[in-house]
Amino acid sequence: MSSQEGGAAEPGPDTVGPSPSSSTNNDAVTGDVITITIGATVPTGFELTAAEEVKEKIGVDARISKDRGRIYFPITTNELFQVHLLKSVDNLFVVVEEYHLYPFKESKEETLMEMMQLATTLPWANALAVWKLNGTLKKKKGYRKGGNGTKVKSKREATDATVADTEQQELPQAASAAESQTKAESTAEAETSAQDSEEAEPEAKVTKFRVTCNRAGDKHSFTSNEAARDFGGAVQEFFQWKADMTKFDIEVLLNIHNDEVVIGIALTEESLHRRNISHFGPTTLRSTLCYGMLRLCKPQVSDIILDPMCGTGAIPLEGAIEFNSSFYLAGDNNDMAVNRTVNNVCHIQRRMAEKGSASGLPIDTVQWDLCNLPIRTGSVDIVITDMPFGKRMGSRKKNWDLYPSCLREMARVCTPGTGKAVLLTQDKKCFTKAISRMGGLWRRLHTVWVNVGGLHAGVYLLKRTGAVFGQTPEDIHESRGTVNAQGDENGDKELS
Secondary structure: OEEEEOOOOEOOOOOOOOOOOHHHHOOOEEOOEEEEEEEEEOOOOOHHHHHHHHHHHOOOOOEEOOOOOEEEEEEEHHHHHHHOOOOOOOEEEEEEEEEOOOOOOOOHHHHHHHHHHHHOOOOHHHHHHHHHHHHHHHHHHOHHHOOOOOOOOOOOOOOOHHHHHHOOOOOOOOOOHHHHHHHHHHHHHHHHHHHHHOOOOHHHOOOEEEEEEEEEOOOEOOOHHHHHHHHHHHHHHHHOOEEOOOOOOEEEEEEEEOOEEEEEEEOOOOOHHHOOOOOOOOOOOOHHHHHHHHHHHOOOOOOEEEEOOOOOOHHHHHHHHHOOOOEEEEEEOOHHHHHHHHHHHHHHHHHHHHOOOOOOOOEEEEEOOOOOOOOOOOOEOEEEEEOOOOOOOOOHHHHHHHHHHHHHHHHHHEOOOOOEEEEEEOOHHHHHHHHHOOOOOEEEEEEEEEEEOOEEEEEEEEEEOOOOOOOOHHHHHHHOOHHHHHHHHHHOOOOO
């Protein structure tokens, strides 16, 4: 069974078994409608944003887990399709059971033995029913998988005829082209399974599964591998499923964070964060993180939104799709980055046209020098961008000249008094110093700390002061270094 370590050790459950939390214990079936708890992984730092989106689109309150990057919320199965429309979540799973104070034993052997016993006593029925229903929804998302998969793997033996028949339908949102081949293979597999299901009894099929353990904490007496292995062995024996680490039908999740234990079944095969990008760059942002940044600045109707270092265009493209009452300008100093952005925009437009919807997007792409933007002073409402961290793009040394020059030019094009900026960077020391030198032009309102590819970064929300550009000490001071800043910037291969 697969595992992901997040800490050291942990004690083990009680022979009788711990009492579950009320949220999953009260799951009930009312006719064909099942009330269950959905868990979602979200970009670390944007849990509140994700909870707000759940409240806004589904109308329920989400609970933020003690384990960062996860939220939980209750729904009924007739609302399941709405969960797939959320833009701030990476992965979804249905909760089988959760324990907020799991009484781990001190002995590793006792702990693992009780985990094996736990697997046979969990209320699996509702979660498995939701997993089966979810198959009719999530298969629709990958419309780009088409029906032309060229490679057919072994049968997906757990897929019933109902799921297979609905598999080629489409949801408005699709996974990225990078996922296309995988999902095309899934379609071909399910079609084969559907044909075989007419000849073979469902009881003769063998469901393939795997257990993934995500563990965090330093008081556990076992490893993630040990927990996944023993718990998975008990699941296999209980259901008579077949373990398969790669071609599995069901992924059982065992999430352990200190004394909190959540058992779930995955509802997404691949993360939803790559939904808009087909041409990736070295520092392409996750679409879910882009969505969180956009919600932070609250785009309004007719706002002009600028990304001066767009890279592959992930931020403005997400905005043009989800907040399409604003207009987006995407630009970069590197021609390869601009080409990637144009290709990504064209990809989305083709996708929209194939679905029969209007293919126009409120976005334009330009190549420019970000320290000398061809934009009228005070004409932009929001500046939102991923600044170079100085690692894969640019350098820490160059950032000391680049950041002040960027902030000055952003202040010039931004509307005094009402303009905002949402800027992502991991070079916190340099950015903080640059902002302190821009006190007459920018005010820092809020900071969200996020995890970007394992790096601790900050998303800074800034407010443009009412000062007229060209009449502050910052303008005079910064103008002396503009030439050097531009020279350093042009030396960078790409900013995204």
